Amino acid sequence: VARGQSELLQGTLELLVLKTLSLEPMHGWGISRRIQQMSGEVFQVNQGSLYPALQRMKTKGWVRSEWRVTDNNRRARYYRLTSAGERELARERSDWEQTAAAVNAVLNWAGGFA
Amino acid sequence: MRWLLAARERLLMRVFRRREDSEMDEELRFHLEMETERNIRRGLSPRAARRQARLAFGGVERHREVLREGRQVHDAVWSIDPAIAMGATATLEQIAADLRWSQRVMAVVMVIFAAIAVVITIISLYALVAHAVARRQREFGIRLALGAGPDQILRGAMAQGMIWVAVGTGLGLVLAVGVAQLLTRLLYGVQPLDPGVFALVSFGLLGLALLASYIPARRVARVDPLRSLKSE
Numbered sequence: 001v002a003r004g005q006s007e008l009l010q011g012t013l014e015l016l017v018l019k020t021l022s023l024e025p026m027h028g029w030g031i032s033r034r035i036q037q038m039s040g041e042v043f044q045v046n047q048g049s050l051y052p053a054l055q056r057m058k059t060k061g062w063v064r065s066e067w068r069v070t071d072n073n074r075r076a077r078y079y080r081l082t083s084a085g086e087r088e089l090a091r092e093r094s095d096w097e098q099t100a101a102a103v104n105a106v107l108n109w110a111g112g113f114a
Numbered sequence: 115m116r117w118l119l120a121a122r123e124r125l126l127m128r129v130f131r132r133r134e135d136s137e138m139d140e141e142l143r144f145h146l147e148m149e150t151e152r153n154i155r156r157g158l159s160p161r162a163a164r165r166q167a168r169l170a171f172g173g174v175e176r177h178r179e180v181l182r183e184g185r186q187v188h189d190a191v192w193s194i195d196p197a198i199a200m201g202a203t204a205t206l207e208q209i210a211a212d213l214r215w216s217q218r219v220m221a222v223v224m225v226i227f228a229a230i231a232v233v234i235t236i237i238s239l240y241a242l243v244a245h246a247v248a249r250r251q252r253e254f255g256i257r258l259a260l261g262a263g264p265d266q267i268l269r270g271a272m273a274q275g276m277i278w279v280a281v282g283t284g285l286g287l288v289l290a291v292g293v294a295q296l297l298t299r300l301l302y303g304v305q306p307l308d309p310g311v312f313a314l315v316s317f318g319l320l321g322l323a324l325l326a327s328y329i330p331a332r333r334v335a336r337v338d339p340l341r342s343l344k345s346e
Contacts, residue, residue: 027145
């Protein structure tokens with residue numbers, strides 16, 4: 001991994017995939033490109049974790065897959081968010097925000113202890 | 115009737131799995147192609163683009179394996195209890211291949227060591243015979259002067275070395291039989307005491323030893339007896 005790029009944090013991949021799929025149904029390659037673009041080319045999505053993650057999310061019923069034809073006439077497997085997936089996204093999102101806020105609170109701590 | 119149902123079930127399962135596999139293949143191939151085209155748009159040559167895409171992907175076959183095995187095991191476990199946490203899964207075949215890998219490497223290392231041992235032995239034997247023959251040059255000169263033929267000299271010069279080699283080969287055979295017993299546990303599909311292999315190795319080594327002592331011995335047998343006599 002080159003400087004300025006970074007592997008995804010453990011456990012955040014599913015959250016980012018859910019978010020990406022909430023915008024529109026996408027194929028695996030599109031998901032990895034989107035995440036890379038949206039993160040300002042910081043996150044490299046490792047294919048070795050992306051496809052197993054998609055498989056996992058399918059088993060849990062968060063996404064459904066179907067074969068469709070792309071804009072340039074290719075067959076590709078598209079993943080679509082289910083309503084269970086939307087609920088999961090909301091849940092994981094609030095989890096993440098809570099965690100991020102807590103980490104920031106610790107990092108920005110400037111006061112003392114009474 | 116029951117077996118018919120079971121057969122139908124198995125057939126369906128096989129067809130279904132085939133389809134899943136080929137779909138997975140197609141999905142991964144699609145990913146590779148898209149990545150390759152993106153690299154071409156970024157200005158790479160088609161070949162470099164394909165290579166880079168493949169590197170970024172890290173071996174299609176591996177991902178396929180991971181996906182397939184993982185899916186089956188995870189599906190099975192989660193159909194019983196979705197709350198169970200599951201780590202990496204591997205088939206027995208994969209584990210066995212990993213285990214065998216170390217043995218294969220050891221075998222290759224052993225072959226290299228053995229080859230080095232043979233080369234060192236042959237070089238040493240050559241040097242030993244050359245030295246012994248050089249020390250007995252005067253004696254050979256006298257023998258030649260007294261009417262011994264070059265063949266007799268040659269045989270005399272080689273005999274000493276070949277006696278060592280014969281004794282060494284005998285000892286080696288005895289040791290090899292002993293060690294082969296210990297190896298039995300590690301061997302698979304190979305006889306520990308294969309007479310063919312033992313014969314081949316012994317005669318091969320004897321042949322090499324003959325050659326290694328023949329070359330210096332021939333040199334002394336060819337020398338003019340007068341020069342031999344004056345050599346010391």
